[in-house]
Amino acid sequence: MVSEPLVVLDQVRKAYRTGQREQVVLDGVTLTIASGELVAVTGPSGCGKTTLLNIIGALDSADAGAVRSCGVDLMLADRRRLTAYRAHSIGFVFQFYNLLPTLTALENVKAGLAVAGVGRHDADERARHMLDNVGLADATAKFPAQLSGGEQQRVAIARGLAKGPALVLADEPTGNLDEDSGARVMGLLRKLTEDTEVSVVLVTHNPTVSAVADRTVRLEHGHVTAVTEP
Numbered sequence: 001m002v003s004e005p006l007v008v009l010d011q012v013r014k015a016y017r018t019g020q021r022e023q024v025v026l027d028g029v030t031l032t033i034a035s036g037e038l039v040a041v042t043g044p045s046g047c048g049k050t051t052l053l054n055i056i057g058a059l060d061s062a063d064a065g066a067v068r069s070c071g072v073d074l075m076l077a078d079r080r081r082l083t084a085y086r087a088h089s090i091g092f093v094f095q096f097y098n099l100l101p102t103l104t105a106l107e108n109v110k111a112g113l114a115v116a117g118v119g120r121h122d123a124d125e126r127a128r129h130m131l132d133n134v135g136l137a138d139a140t141a142k143f144p145a146q147l148s149g150g151e152q153q154r155v156a157i158a159r160g161l162a163k164g165p166a167l168v169l170a171d172e173p174t175g176n177l178d179e180d181s182g183a184r185v186m187g188l189l190r191k192l193t194e195d196t197e198v199s200v201v202l203v204t205h206n207p208t209v210s211a212v213a214d215r216t217v218r219l220e221h222g223h224v225t226a227v228t229e230p
């Protein structure tokens with residue numbers, strides 16, 4: 001039996017309007033992502049990579065086309081359904097980690113679980129387990145400012161993954177890291193897709209990062225211009 005892809009984008013169009021001016025950012029983007037796949041999205045600055053990620057994550061909406069992800073039709077779903085989709089199905093990882101500075105590593109991961117509706121006892125156990133998985137079992141009580149950039153990004157990955165999402169969306173997850181820390185973060189994301197059914201879509205400018213992916217999708221002038229597999 002051939003299973004349905006986790007994400008299906010069909011002829012997706014997105015334009016931004018500023019006053020009278022309309023800028024078409026995505027102009028007929030078609031793309032599918034399978035469960036357990038790691039897909040890198042590359043392309044020149046301003047080509048719409050973040051916009052594409054935001055549409056898949058229901059942080060923004062397409063103007064036309066079809067967008068289905070994790071069993072949800074994002075073009076038809078109401079706000080409540082979209083909020084539940086973001087909270088349960090998607091793990092977000094950002095370039096600048098977006099950790100809460102006044103919370104410890106453990107509390108940051110637990111905060112992500114609270115949003116997903118996980119009870120306090122379960123959340124504590126799961127958060128500790130996730131921090132252990134990313135190699136930070138000794139850093140649970142540390143605040144973000146006491147951690148390196150790479151460690152902070154690993155906390156952010158633990159936070160994004162603790163709720164058990166089907167899909168992780170990562171915008172330049174290694175963009176602020178040195179080569180070694182970046183390689184470790186990529187190794188973590190790679191292992192995750194190998195050990196579980198989680199899919200990862202990440203935006204990157206770095207060819208070393210996209211080399212780790214199952215597929216690299218290049219966006220240019222609103223279109224997918226190339227798809228490469230290593």
Ligand SMILES: Nc1ncnc2c1ncn2[C@@H]1O[C@H](COP(=O)(O)OP(=O)(O)OP(=O)(O)O)[C@@H](O)[C@H]1O
Pocket residue numbers: 016017018025043044045046047048049050051052
């Ligand atoms: N909310 C918005 N309103 C108006 N224009 C926007 C908005 N968001 C993005 N844009 C414009 O859409 C285009 C695509 O932006 P996007 O952030 O998706 O590109 P990107 O490929 O991720 O760029 P970069 O690699 O520089 O991060 C840019 O020209 C940007 O200025």
